[in-house]
Amino acid sequence: MMQPSDEKERFSEAHRVAYAALACVGCAVLYFAVLQAFLEIPLFNTDTQVRPASGLGPVLGLFFGVPGILGCAVGNLASDMLYESDPVLLAAYFAIQIAYNAVPYLIWYVVMRKSEHPFPRLDSSANVALFMALALLDAIVVSVLLVPFELDTMVAFDIHLIRWLNNVIFLVYLGIPTLIVLDRLPLEPLAPPWIRLRYRQRKTMNLSQRTTFAVTFGAACAILVLVGLTYAPRFFEPNADFAQLIGSIYIMAAVLTATVFAPLLSVVHALEKRFTRPIEVLTEASRTFVEQVAAHDPGRGSLAVSDVDLKGTAPRHEMRDLFASTNKMRADLARYIGELSEATAERERTAAELDIASTIQNGAVPHDFSYFSERYQLDVAGVMRTAKEVGGDFYDVFDAGPHAVGFVIADVSGKGVPAALFMMRALTEIREQILHRNDVGSAFTLANRALCDHNEASLFVTVFACILDTETGTVTYANAGHNPPWLRRGVRSGWLDVAPGFVMGALDTVSYASATIDLSPGDGLLMYTDGVTEAVDAKQELFGTRRFEDVLHTAAGADAEAAIAQAVEAVDRFADGVDQADDISLLAFSWNLPVVSTEFPPDDRYLDDLFAFLKPLTERADCTDRTYLDLMLISEEVFVNIAHYGFPEGQPIQPVKVEAAIDERARCLHLTISDGGIAYNPLSFQPEKVGMGSDDRIGGLGILLVKERADDVRYERTGGMNVLHIVKKFV
Amino acid sequence: MEITEQREGATLVLTLDGRLDTLTSPSLESIVANADTLAGVETLVLNIAAVEYVSSAGLRVVLQAHKAMEARKGVFVVRHPNEYVAEVFQVTGFADVLTIEA
Numbered sequence: 001m002m003q004p005s006d007e008k009e010r011f012s013e014a015h016r017v018a019y020a021a022l023a024c025v026g027c028a029v030l031y032f033a034v035l036q037a038f039l040e041i042p043l044f045n046t047d048t049q050v051r052p053a054s055g056l057g058p059v060l061g062l063f064f065g066v067p068g069i070l071g072c073a074v075g076n077l078a079s080d081m082l083y084e085s086d087p088v089l090l091a092a093y094f095a096i097q098i099a100y101n102a103v104p105y106l107i108w109y110v111v112m113r114k115s116e117h118p119f120p121r122l123d124s125s126a127n128v129a130l131f132m133a134l135a136l137l138d139a140i141v142v143s144v145l146l147v148p149f150e151l152d153t154m155v156a157f158d159i160h161l162i163r164w165l166n167n168v169i170f171l172v173y174l175g176i177p178t179l180i181v182l183d184r185l186p187l188e189p190l191a192p193p194w195i196r197l198r199y200r201q202r203k204t205m206n207l208s209q210r211t212t213f214a215v216t217f218g219a220a221c222a223i224l225v226l227v228g229l230t231y232a233p234r235f236f237e238p239n240a241d242f243a244q245l246i247g248s249i250y251i252m253a254a255v256l257t258a259t260v261f262a263p264l265l266s267v268v269h270a271l272e273k274r275f276t277r278p279i280e281v282l283t284e285a286s287r288t289f290v291e292q293v294a295a296h297d298p299g300r301g302s303l304a305v306s307d308v309d310l311k312g313t314a315p316r317h318e319m320r321d322l323f324a325s326t327n328k329m330r331a332d333l334a335r336y337i338g339e340l341s342e343a344t345a346e347r348e349r350t351a352a353e354l355d356i357a358s359t360i361q362n363g364a365v366p367h368d369f370s371y372f373s374e375r376y377q378l379d380v381a382g383v384m385r386t387a388k389e390v391g392g393d394f395y396d397v398f399d400a401g402p403h404a405v406g407f408v409i410a411d412v413s414g415k416g417v418p419a420a421l422f423m424m425r426a427l428t429e430i431r432e433q434i435l436h437r438n439d440v441g442s443a444f445t446l447a448n449r450a451l452c453d454h455n456e457a458s459l460f461v462t463v464f465a466c467i468l469d470t471e472t473g474t475v476t477y478a479n480a481g482h483n484p485p486w487l488r489r490g491v492r493s494g495w496l497d498v499a500p501g502f503v504m505g506a507l508d509t510v511s512y513a514s515a516t517i518d519l520s521p522g523d524g525l526l527m528y529t530d531g532v533t534e535a536v537d538a539k540q541e542l543f544g545t546r547r548f549e550d551v552l553h554t555a556a557g558a559d560a561e562a563a564i565a566q567a568v569e570a571v572d573r574f575a576d577g578v579d580q581a582d583d584i585s586l587l588a589f590s591w592n593l594p595v596v597s598t599e600f601p602p603d604d605r606y607l608d609d610l611f612a613f614l615k616p617l618t619e620r621a622d623c624t625d626r627t628y629l630d631l632m633l634i635s636e637e638v639f640v641n642i643a644h645y646g647f648p649e650g651q652p653i654q655p656v657k658v659e660a661a662i663d664e665r666a667r668c669l670h671l672t673i674s675d676g677g678i679a680y681n682p683l684s685f686q687p688e689k690v691g692m693g694s695d696d697r698i699g700g701l702g703i704l705l706v707k708e709r710a711d712d713v714r715y716e717r718t719g720g721m722n723v724l725h726i727v728k729k730f731v
Numbered sequence: 732m733e734i735t736e737q738r739e740g741a742t743l744v745l746t747l748d749g750r751l752d753t754l755t756s757p758s759l760e761s762i763v764a765n766a767d768t769l770a771g772v773e774t775l776v777l778n779i780a781a782v783e784y785v786s787s788a789g790l791r792v793v794l795q796a797h798k799a800m801e802a803r804k805g806v807f808v809v810r811h812p813n814e815y816v817a818e819v820f821q822v823t824g825f826a827d828v829l830t831i832e833a
Contacts, residue, residue, distance in 0.1 A: 604753050629784050629815055632752075636786045640753045701823055702787040708822050 020067040020190065027060045027071030028078070035079045050246060055170030056178065058138055061101035062108055062120050063182045065190035069105065073097040092149065100142045104134040109192050119189045119199055122179060123209035125268035128216055131179070132261065135171035139164045158247065165250040172257060173220060180213065207276040215268050216261075223256045278315040282308060282326060289330060293337055305334035354389040354417075361390050361420055364427060366397050372405055372589075376470040376665060379524070379590040381560035383568060384583070385531075391583035392419025392461075393529045394427050398435070400467045403666065406434050408465040409527040409587045411482065419583075422459040426451060426504070430463060440465055440478040444504070444512035448480070452508035460505040464498075464527055471666040472712060472727065473519040473591050478512050480504045485527040486552050488563070488590060489520065492719035493556055496525065518714050520672045520725055521661030524590030526552065526563060531584035535571045543574050560588040593661035593670060602643040602656050602675065610635055610658065617660050622667060623730045630709040631669070631728055637702035638673050638682065638724055646677025646722075668711065671726040680722060681715045683707070732782075734758060741773040748781040751789030759789075763796040773805045780811035785819055797829055808832055 035053040057076070061069040076097045080090055111130060112118035122128050143164050182189075188199050205213065231249050285308040292305060307327040315323050362384070369380035382395050392412030400406035408430055412419040429450050433443035444463070451461065464485060466477035477496075481503035487496045496517065502510045528548075535543040551570045555563040564586045571584065598613050600606040611632050618628040639656060647653050654676035661670040685703045707713060712727040732749030745762065749755060762768050769775070775796060779785075785793075793809065800807035810832045812820060817833075820826040 607752060607754050626815055632784060633786055633819075636752055636788075640786075640788065701790060704823060705787055705819070 019188070023064040023190070024067035024071040024074075027064060027068045028075040031056055031060070031072040031075030032078050035076065039079065051166055052170050052174055054167045055172075055174035057097065057101045058104045058135075058171060059175040059178045059182075062104045063179065063187075063189045065105060065192065067190065069098060069101040072101050089149070096142060096145045099145060100138060103138045103141055104131075106192070107134055107137070109195060113194060116197075118195055118197065119191065120179060121183050121209075122176060122216075123206065123212060124272055125212055125215075125265045126272075128176070128212055128261075129265050129269075131176065132172060135168050135175065138171065139167035142167060162247050162250060165254050169250060169253050169257070173224065173253075176216065176220070207280055208272050211271065211276055212268060215264060219260050219264050223253060223260060226256065227253050273314050274316045275319055277313040278310070278319045278323065281311050281313055282322065285309070286326070289333075293334065296338075296341075305330045307331075351389075357417070357420065358386070358389045361386070361424070364424060365394055369397065372397065376403070376405060377592050377663065378405060378468075378470065379560045379592040380588070381564050382585075382587040383564055384585045385568070385580065386415070386420075386583045387531070387580045388416050390417055390420035391415050392423045393531065393583035393585035394423050395527070395585050395587040396427055396431055397587070397589075398431055400434060401469075403470045404467050405470060405589075406431070406465065406467050407525070407527065407587060407589060408434070408463065409482065409485075409529060409585060410461050410463040411529040411531075411583070411585070412461045413459050415583055418457055418459065422455075422457070422461065422505075426461045426463070430465060434465060434467070439514055440467055440476050441512045441514035444478045444480055444501075444514075445510070448504045448510055448512070449508045451505040455505055458506075460503040462503050466525065468519070468589070468591065470591070471663065471668070473521065473523070473670070473725075474516055475519055475525065476514050476516045478514045480512060483528065483530055483533070485525045486549075487517075487523070488526055488552075488556065488588070489523040490556055492721070493553065494719075518716060518725060519591050520659065520723070521591060521593035521663075521670045522595045522659075524560065524588060524592075526560075526567075526586065526588040528567070528587075529583065529585040531580070531582035532567065532571055532586065534582055535575050535584070536578060536581055537575055538578055543571055547574065559592075560590050564588050593663050595659050595661040597657060597659040599655040599657050600639070602639075602646055602653060602677065604640060604643055607636060607639065610639055613658060614660065617662065617669060618730075620730065627728065627731050631671070634706050634709050634713075634726055634728070635671065635673070637706045638726075641682055641702060642673075642675045642677055642722075645680065646675050648678065651678055652676075666729075668727050668729040671728065672723060673726070674721045674723040676721050679717050681717070682724065683713065683715045732758060734762065736762070741771060742776060743769070743772045743774070744776040744778055746778040746781070749783075751779070751782050751785040751792070753786060753788040756788040756792045760792045760795060763792065763799055769799060769803070772800075772803075775800050775805060775807045777807070777809045778811060779809060779816060780813070782816060783813065785816050787823075790819070790823060790825060793825070793829070806830070 031053055034056055035051070038050060038052055053076070057072040060072050064071070073094055077090060077094045080093050084090055084093075108120060108130070109118060117123075120131075122131060143160055146163075186201065188201075191199070227249055230252065231245060234245055289305070308323060308330070310323075365384050366382065369378075369382070372378045372380050380397055382397065384391075384393055384395060386393070392415050394408075394410055394412075396406070396408040398406050408427075410423075410426055410430070412423045412426060426447075430443070430447045433447040433450075434440060437443040437446065444465070447463075461480075462482035463480040464477065464482040466475050468475050477498065479498045479501040481501055484496045484498045487494055498515065501512055504510075533543055533545050533548055537543075547570065548567070551567050552563070555566045558566065567586055568584070596613075596617070600609060614631050614635060615628065618631065635658070639658075642656055646656075656673060656675045659670075659672040659674075661672075662668075663670060682703055686700050706726075709728075710726045711729045712725075714725045716723045716725070732747060732751060732755035735746040735748075737744040737746065745759070747759070751759065763775075777793065777796065797807045808830045809820075812831060812833075817826070817831070820829065820831060
């Protein structure tokens, strides 16, 4: 913070010198003009001395300091030089003028040195009283100083009196208005060096100032009018003695001034102390109250606001009551604001903690699935969106064996912090159990028992979990009250047929069983929590299973990430700004072996084409000729079987679809042959070796070869199709 | 698939070249099912050295030939199966029924 004196020094020296010079010259000119004007008037330049200039010098000196003192003295000197030539006398009068102009300036700034506004501004009765006292004193000083110069003439005492009265009266009745005008002008008073404050011009008059001004102005006018009215007629009498008249006027004016101003100023002073000053103090305090409160640091303890500083005022009666109630209001406000700040800080702390909790919870759920996609050619995506900062949904993806991946999706009853805490427990428990038991069903049973334990809050959780064998595409799953996942397999997609099972964490006697389903390459599962289907819009309508199905069908060909994104977008579009009611979670994976596919009409003649389709898949370093021959054999048997028996009379002929996918990691080929013929499971035909005498039973030969040549073969009837899935390792 | 017939007295040698699958088996079948072709044949030899692949359709025709020769109290020999075809014969039990000469 810059000290005021530093600012003063910064203010250009040149500017200050120029200003001082200008003030000096201005004062000189003004003084000279006023002095000469009145000296030229014959009436005023005889024995009587009506010298209005006497009122100007000290006031200009008071305001402009040294330049003013000097300037007026120079002006006076210039005038004296017109009537006097003795240099000693001129020098003496010059010195006396200096003293006359300097006395009020010096004494004023000494008296006011400790004041907040030491500059000459008549904004209080005290200031006015001081000025008037200084006027009296200054006039005495100059009279005393002039005595040695008038001994020879032995001027009568009354001349001295008249001159003293002249000085006093003009100092009061010309000086005070001049000072007021100077204060209102954009001029800066020049103070002596012991004054360190910087001058700031007040734009408007404050209450004290207005009061003082009004009162003094009124009193002065009244006095002048009274005097004028009393003596004006006498001026027009034929034998008027001007000197005597002036003397009478002066005396009356002086007496009236003393008798009127003394009590008047006392009354105004009392008013100031009791009313106007307290009001100013209260105004200032109220103005800065808010700043004070805003600057308070909540960490430093409670806000304590002191009572309003009276600053030397003495409020009485209603003013005192006003002060008391203002102080009480300040204290109450401060306390209230303190309590609010604490509450806000507390709330912010809680919000920050919830923020961290949300981060922890989000971190517990996997987001980066690149490990699984690189290792197993799995396409995995998941999203968890809590309704509040923390929630009760979760999903999990983890290694569950040398070539198995576990998937879990779950929904804890409720939401917010309680559900979140139980969610963390459930997530850990279920993963642990699945990793340590060979069967998802028994894992569920044991996890359930663990979660029922120490569950005072009686929370429960619905869970669906499955383990995908990435070499065979077999999915082993179990359900505990959770909504069935969506089976993604192109046009044959649909809800997985799974028994509901009981929720986990409610009864410790429940046992769970697992089921299996075989995926073909490219198939996948999409798991979700009911936050999706139970999302509401502004009309309180549910998103529902039907809409969800539509989205899932539309996203049939998309990868896991895109499918989930489409689902979330559909829900958001449906909700259209309505707050999320429940936690939303989705987890999807696709067993993504690159698939090539083709179709043939169910006719023997396409056998060569089938072989041609398979050949490039086996042209690799790790595949021998015999593997290709095996594949040919297997596919021929299956295809010919379909061609010969799949489409009897009445069965509309449909092409046979052949899909092949290579699993690089497991080094095997997945062959899926599907047909829309009559329902027939070729594997159900008894494989037969040829035996002696057997004629008809040679039908099982083909099946024997298929089963014997393939590493794995499975049949499924789904979506009106027979689907045969064959796995052949590259050898 | 190409079939070459070679008659030497009472022995008929059929040399096959290519795959013996659903599409190509009928051509073999037409020979073994033809009574005229087999007239006076006491030994039927099937030379499958150049056969890289045989499916169940082919096996059926081979069995058919075996039964046909059995019916006329003749001899049916399968010669020179490659490793793969030999394995297929083994797995399907044909190795027990047929007379196979390496």
